[in-house]
Amino acid sequence: MKFLFAVLSQTWRNIIETWRSQLLSLVTITLSVLIFAFFYLVYMNALHAGDLLNNDLRLIVYLEEQPDPALQEEYRHKIEKFDQVEKIDFVSRLAAYDRFKEQLNENQDVLQEIPHDFLPASIEIYPKRSLDTLSRIKLFSEYLQSLPGVLKVQYGREWVDRFYSFIQLLRIIVFLSGALLILTTSFMMAHSIRLTMLNRKKELELLRLVGASAHYIRVPFFLEGAILGAIGAGIGLGALYFLFSWIELRFSGQGVPGMFSFSFFSGPSVAVIIVLAMLLCAGGSFTSTRKILYL
Amino acid sequence: MTSEENSQAMIDLIRVSKVYPPDIQALADISLRVDKGEICYLTGMSGAGKTTLLRMLCGIDTPDRGYIEVAGKELSKLSSAEMQDLRRSIGVAYQDFKLLPEKTVAQNIAFSMEVAYRSRSFIQHRTRKLLSRLALSDKMNTQAAKLSRGEQQRVAIARAVANDPVLVLADEPTGNLDSDTTELVMELFYEYNEKGTTLLIATHDHSIYNYPGSKVVTIEQGQVIPAQHTQENQDGNARDENQSVPLSSSQKGSQERSQKEELYQQLVIKDGLEAVMGKEVEV
Ligand SMILES: Nc1ncnc2c1ncn2[C@@H]1O[C@H](COP(=O)(O)OP(=O)(O)OP(=O)(O)O)[C@@H](O)[C@H]1O
Ligand SMILES: [Mg+2]
Numbered sequence: 001m002k003f004l005f006a007v008l009s010q011t012w013r014n015i016i017e018t019w020r021s022q023l024l025s026l027v028t029i030t031l032s033v034l035i036f037a038f039f040y041l042v043y044m045n046a047l048h049a050g051d052l053l054n055n056d057l058r059l060i061v062y063l064e065e066q067p068d069p070a071l072q073e074e075y076r077h078k079i080e081k082f083d084q085v086e087k088i089d090f091v092s093r094l095a096a097y098d099r100f101k102e103q104l105n106e107n108q109d110v111l112q113e114i115p116h117d118f119l120p121a122s123i124e125i126y127p128k129r130s131l132d133t134l135s136r137i138k139l140f141s142e143y144l145q146s147l148p149g150v151l152k153v154q155y156g157r158e159w160v161d162r163f164y165s166f167i168q169l170l171r172i173i174v175f176l177s178g179a180l181l182i183l184t185t186s187f188m189m190a191h192s193i194r195l196t197m198l199n200r201k202k203e204l205e206l207l208r209l210v211g212a213s214a215h216y217i218r219v220p221f222f223l224e225g226a227i228l229g230a231i232g233a234g235i236g237l238g239a240l241y242f243l244f245s246w247i248e249l250r251f252s253g254q255g256v257p258g259m260f261s262f263s264f265f266s267g268p269s270v271a272v273i274i275v276l277a278m279l280l281c282a283g284g285s286f287t288s289t290r291k292i293l294y295l
Numbered sequence: 296m297t298s299e300e301n302s303q304a305m306i307d308l309i310r311v312s313k314v315y316p317p318d319i320q321a322l323a324d325i326s327l328r329v330d331k332g333e334i335c336y337l338t339g340m341s342g343a344g345k346t347t348l349l350r351m352l353c354g355i356d357t358p359d360r361g362y363i364e365v366a367g368k369e370l371s372k373l374s375s376a377e378m379q380d381l382r383r384s385i386g387v388a389y390q391d392f393k394l395l396p397e398k399t400v401a402q403n404i405a406f407s408m409e410v411a412y413r414s415r416s417f418i419q420h421r422t423r424k425l426l427s428r429l430a431l432s433d434k435m436n437t438q439a440a441k442l443s444r445g446e447q448q449r450v451a452i453a454r455a456v457a458n459d460p461v462l463v464l465a466d467e468p469t470g471n472l473d474s475d476t477t478e479l480v481m482e483l484f485y486e487y488n489e490k491g492t493t494l495l496i497a498t499h500d501h502s503i504y505n506y507p508g509s510k511v512v513t514i515e516q517g518q519v520i521p522a523q524h525t526q527e528n529q530d531g532n533a534r535d536e537n538q539s540v541p542l543s544s545s546q547k548g549s550q551e552r553s554q555k556e557e558l559y560q561q562l563v564i565k566d567g568l569e570a571v572m573g574k575e576v577e578v
Contacts, residue, residue, distance in 0.1 A: 002412035010409075203395055209355065210454075211382030212410035214375070 011220040025192040029232025036181040043170045059125040062151040066121040086126040093117040189284030218289045229281030233274040305331045305493040311361030321347040323517035336504035336511045337497040344517040345497035386455035390466035396440035407458045425453040445471040465496045
């Protein structure tokens with residue numbers, strides 16, 4: 001308790017005395033968080049859009065013969081052997097005919113002369129909605145094509161492939177900006193704390209001489225790092241939210257398809273980003289204060 | 296040495312040596328014991344090794360050889376954290392003060408209490424009291440850099456005693472003070488001593504080591520000069536005052552050792568002369 005109080009007041013004093021020299025690190029942290037959070041937000045929303053698109057995503061396997069229940073079971077078994085799927089529907093020739101008839105509406109009479117089983121039976125497969133599915137959908141369709149009795153496999157190949165590469169690219173960018181965030185914040189913090197320590201070398205040495213424990217000296221730097229991290233991340237996320245609201249305001253009601261409706265980070269994600277930045281900064285400052293132990 | 300004796304000793308140095316590069320023998324096989332509650336004056340010429348000795352006692356420097364025990368703790372065996380614990384219970388007034396020039400007097404004094412997690416009210420109260428005792432009340436919020444040397448010295452002393460240490464190491468505490476101010480400082484020291492604080496004071500100032508019951512140790516070239524020697528040479532009346540303090544066994548031991556050391560020193564001097572003159576010399 002006494003320790004906590006002493007350490008907190010020491011931290012406060014440090015910040016009051018050195019906040020000017022910490023401005024540069026604060027700007028760096030803010031920018032890093034902003035860049036990372038921006039790409040992460042785009043990525044999250046792209047994933048979300050992908051989810052929505054996935055609703056329409058299904059593979060249709062046309063069969064040569066109408067499968068009897070035993071064969072259906074066998075197909076189901078083979079499909080699930082390749083991948084977990086959301087749902088498998090068997091569509092009989094008659095069901096396909098009915099569906100087609102419904103789609104024709106008033107023009108149903110063109111079907112009059114045609115036998116009710118002219119359409120092939122099919123299996124409709126709804127894959128699990130995940131990125132993995134997107135990446136493997138081509139393999140999946142090739143696998144299905146190789147099953148006995150399969151005429152043809154259909155899916156929205158074009159957009160799936162494109163969307164998948166887009167997501168891949170985003171993923172790399174998010175990864176890179178995350179790495180940038182980690183490097184800049186922790187190094188910047190380590191660097192600026194090292195500078196502070198150099199400036200206050202005499203004081204730190206004296207603290208050791210009068211018997212200050214290592215924690216008494218180090219924890220305030222640690223806290224200072226954490227606080228700077230929190231402020232930097234807070235400002236960065238705030239700026240992003242501002243940008244986000246502005247974009248939303250600009251483009252709302254201008255016919256942007258609902259599918260691409262953007263959403264901001266959830267509360268927990270915001271908390272995670274802030275905590276992450278705090279840990280990075282605190283970690284950075286903690287490493288630079290290690291040599292205090294040898295004073 | 297029995298454990299009872301051991302628990303009596305605040306400081307126990309046994310055959311401690313320190314050589315600074317290139318080959319300055321700052322301490323040469325020195326042994327010294329200061330009991331709890333004692334006042335011990337460490338005198339000797341400039342360069343004799345007084346500061347070096349104090350540096351060893353508070354762990355700023357480590358000896359090349361020898362055993363050092365402070366407040367029952369053998370220094371070489373202490374971990375870094377244990378050393379810090381010990382330092383919080385030792386007050387040191389450094390010869391070069393080691394004040395933070397841009398901080399105020401009050402902040403400088405608060406330093407030694409803050410690291411011991413003293414409450415803010417304790418710190419304020421204690422700082423005020425010490426400053427008024429040392430005639431510095433009006434300087435409380437002055438930057439240490441703007442003080443005179445004598446004032447800085449008193450601030451250093453105030454910082455050393457502020458946290459109620461069990462041991463105070465004072466290096467030349469009255470070096471920059473006039474006799475009236477010296478008296479203020481010594482009164483403060485005596486008061487702490489009466490409350491049980493052990494004092495080890497390195498000084499050139501003959502006027503301050505007349506306090507009854509105190510022990511005077513003279514060092515020369517890193518070695519202790521035998522006690523009687525000191526009293527005959529420097530302080531005629533110290534003899535009868537010292538009767539209340541019987542010579543401890545280590546003091547007797549150091550007398551025996553010093554005879555050997557004299558021989559040893561002669562040899563060292565002979566070596567040195569020969570090196571300078573380039574031929575053999577009779578000593
Ligand atoms: N860090 C050091 N490096 C090299 N030599 C040193 C160092 N510290 C002290 N010495 C040498 O050790 C010897 C003892 O020095 P010390 O400071 O202990 O003397 P002192 O008795 O305190 O003298 P004074 O009364 O002038 O303060 C001196 O010759 C000094 O030059
Ligand atoms: Mg000295």
